[in-house]
Amino acid sequence: MITSTLESVPGRAITTHLGIVQGSTVRAKHIGRDIAASFKNIVGGELRGYSELLSEARREAFERMVQQAEAKGANAVLNVRFTTSSVAQGASEILAYGSAVVVE
Amino acid sequence: MQYLSEFANLLIPLLLLLAGYGAGRLAERRHYRSILRREEELSDLIIVICKTLPASMPASDTRLVMGSVVVSVDYFKRFVAQLRMIFGGRVHTYESLLDRGRREALLRMQKQARALGAAAIFNTRFETSSISKGAKNNIGSVEVLAYGTAVIP
Numbered sequence: 001m002i003t004s005t006l007e008s009v010p011g012r013a014i015t016t017h018l019g020i021v022q023g024s025t026v027r028a029k030h031i032g033r034d035i036a037a038s039f040k041n042i043v044g045g046e047l048r049g050y051s052e053l054l055s056e057a058r059r060e061a062f063e064r065m066v067q068q069a070e071a072k073g074a075n076a077v078l079n080v081r082f083t084t085s086s087v088a089q090g091a092s093e094i095l096a097y098g099s100a101v102v103v104e
Numbered sequence: 105m106q107y108l109s110e111f112a113n114l115l116i117p118l119l120l121l122l123a124g125y126g127a128g129r130l131a132e133r134r135h136y137r138s139i140l141r142r143e144e145e146l147s148d149l150i151i152v153i154c155k156t157l158p159a160s161m162p163a164s165d166t167r168l169v170m171g172s173v174v175v176s177v178d179y180f181k182r183f184v185a186q187l188r189m190i191f192g193g194r195v196h197t198y199e200s201l202l203d204r205g206r207r208e209a210l211l212r213m214q215k216q217a218r219a220l221g222a223a224a225i226f227n228t229r230f231e232t233s234s235i236s237k238g239a240k241n242n243i244g245s246v247e248v249l250a251y252g253t254a255v256i257p
Contacts, residue, residue, distance in 0.1 A: 003168040004253045005227040007155055010163040037176070037245075042120055043127035044178030045135070046208075047245060050235055051174045054247055058172070080168055082249060084233040092233065 001066050002076035002103070009076055012103045018072045022097040023064025026087055027057040054094070058082065061096040074100035120179045128178030132200065139207050146214045150224045151252065157226060162257040167220055170251035171212025174235060175205040177245070205248035206230065217254035228252035 002009055029037075029050065037047045061082075069077045080098035087093050157163055177185070181197035188195050209230070217225050231249040 002166065004166050005168060005229065005251060006157075006166065006253050010157050010161075010166060010255070041176050041182075041245065042124050042179045043131060044124065044176055044181065045128075045131040047174040047176050047235075050245070050247070051172065054174060055172050058170070058249070080251075081229070082170075082231055082251060084231060084247065084249070086233065086235075092235070 001069065001074075003062075003066065003080055003098070004076070004078055005080050007079055009078070009103050014078075014101045014103050016102040018069075018074050018100040018102065020097060021065050021068040021072065021074070021077060021100045022095060023061045023066070023068060024093060024095040025057050025061045025064070026091055026093045027053060028091040029053060054084075054092075057092075057094045058096070061094045065096045065098065069098075069100040072100050074102055076101050076103050121183060122180075124179030124181070124183075128180055131178075132204070135204055135208075139204065139211065142211050142215075143207070146211065146218065149214050149218055149222065151210065151214070151228050152224055152226050153228055155227050157255060161224075161255065163255045165256040166226075167217075167222070167254045167256065168251065169213050169216040169220070169222070169225065169254045170249060171209045171214070171216060172247060172249040173205055173208045173212065174245060174247045175201060175208065177201045202232070202246060202248070205232075205246055206250070209248040209250040213250045213252060217252075220254050221256055222254035223257045224255050225252040226255055 036049055040047050077098040077100055083095045085093050177197060184197050185195050229251055233247050235245045235247055
């Protein structure tokens with residue numbers, strides 16, 4: 001599966017467009033990480049616990065998008081975009097989306 | 105007894121301010137040093153915002169790469185920013201926070217691309233979101249994501 005933020009795959013023509021595919025996940029941070037982060041909030045710097053949590057969540061959203069593309073019979077997802085929105089205090093939704101295509 | 109508790113009420117935020125000022129400054133300076141060093145190391149891996157590759161560029165493979173970081177300001181800077189919000193104007197303390205976040209995210213993305221043996225990263229995008237928005241006293245941590253397409257010659 002080729003995934004790309006470009007609109008085409010260099011050197012390969014798109015044969016079929018299969019429409020939009022997306023994957024999302026909603027994650028809440030857990031209290032242990034929250035306590036550690038509130039300490040870190042005093043001295044500043046990277047909040048490693050949250051960094052890991054969010055990149056893990058993003059990977060999952062991405063995997064779901066790829067699975068959906070596979071189910072449609074695509075071999076590439078182009079123009080991939082990510083967005084994050086906070087649903088409630090302490091929980092955020094991560095969405096990955098793109099267009100599923102078949103390339104040569 | 106009452107005086108003592110009032111004294112403590114005043115003292116704790118003051119100590120936190122001092123701790124935040126000292127530790128925050130140190131951490132920021134160290135972070136900037138590391139950012140500058142790694143930017144130097146990765147300066148030959150160009151980041152492009154364009155969508156199309158130049159025809160002369162060899163591209164045997166393209167791969168999605170990303171880097172993200174959650175970064176927070178310290179207690180002192182948050183206090184300064186809250187003061188600033190009374191009068192309005194530039195909030196310097198948050199500017200450096202976002203600058204650090206963006207550059208760190210870019211560096212992590214470049215590191216991933218370098219591991220793949222890429223020559224450039226095309227169509228790079230940024231995504232910024234504030235964590236713990238709305239929680240009281242908690243404004244000041246942001247997540248920055250940078251992503252793009254690594255072009256492998």
